[in-house]
C-alpha cells in the first residue's frame with residue numbers, strides 16, 4: 001500500500017510505534033513520524049479498517065462520529081436507520097457509508113447533514129463538549 005499523503009510505501013507492523021504498546025496491526029507510512037498517516041487493521045490481518053489517515057483526518061473522523069453517533073445512541077433512530085439516513089444525505093451506497101473510510105470533505109458533509117437534522121446549535125454544543 002502507498003501512503004496517500006506523501007506517496008511513500010506503507011509498512012504493515014504492530015502499533016507500538018504509535019501507542020507505546022501494541023494494540024494490533026497497522027499500515028503505517030514508512031516516513032512516520034515525519035508523515036503520521038496510518039490505519040488500523042482487522043485483527044491480525046492485513047485488511048485495513050479504512051483509508052490511511054493523518055492527524056487532521058483522524059480529528060475530522062472523531063468530530064463526524066461525535067455528531068453522528070448520538071443520532072442513534074440517544075436519538076429517535078436505530079443504528080441501521082441512522083446509517084440509512086446518512087446514505088441518503090451523502091448519496092452513497094451502504095458499502096461505502098463508513099466514517100472510517102471518509103476523507104475530510106466527506107466528514108464535513110456528515111457534520112452538515114447532522115446540522116440539517118438537529119440544528120446548528122446542538123451540533124455546536126456537541127463539538128464544544130468534544131473539543132473540551
Ligand SMILES: [Zn+2]
Pocket residue numbers: 003004005006007008029030031035036037
Ligand atoms: Zn506518508
